[in-house]
Amino acid sequence: MKRVAKANGIVEATLWHDMLTAAGIEASVQRMFLQGSVGEVPPHEAALEIWVQHEEQFVRARELIDDLRSAPQRHWFCSSCKEQIDGGFEQCWNCGALMPSL
Ligand SMILES: [Zn+2]
Numbered sequence: 797m798k799r800v801a802k803a804n805g806i807v808e809a810t811l812w813h814d815m816l817t818a819a820g821i822e823a824s825v826q827r828m829f830l831q832g833s834v835g836e837v838p839p840h841e842a843a844l845e846i847w848v849q850h851e852e853q854f855v856r857a858r859e860l861i862d863d864l865r866s867a868p869q870r871h872w873f874c875s876s877c878k879e880q881i882d883g884g885f886e887q888c889w890n891c892g893a894l895m896p897s898l
Pocket of ligand 1: 892
């Protein structure tokens with residue numbers, strides 16, 4: 797197990813986790829509590845961290861997350877159903893087609 801990144805909230809953590817899983821990387825979301833703060837920090841404010849199961853997949857996982865971070869607001873149009881896709885998604889939410897450049 798190796799930590800890849802710290803997410804800003806459950807939405808980002810879920811997005812990264814799903815993306816890594818789709819890329820064949822075994823990943824998990826860990827909720828980390830600062831030492832001594834258990835019971836003081838509400839669960840939803842605790843940091844969420846992405847961990848990979850296999851260390852040899854760490855570099856690849858890091859690249860994928862960096863790619864997603866560097867292009868958070870890209871837009872593209874699905875070639876199958878013509879939907880406009882916003883955000884860091886590489887798959888059409890409507891029909892499941894992959895982003896054209898992949
Ligand atoms: Zn589509």
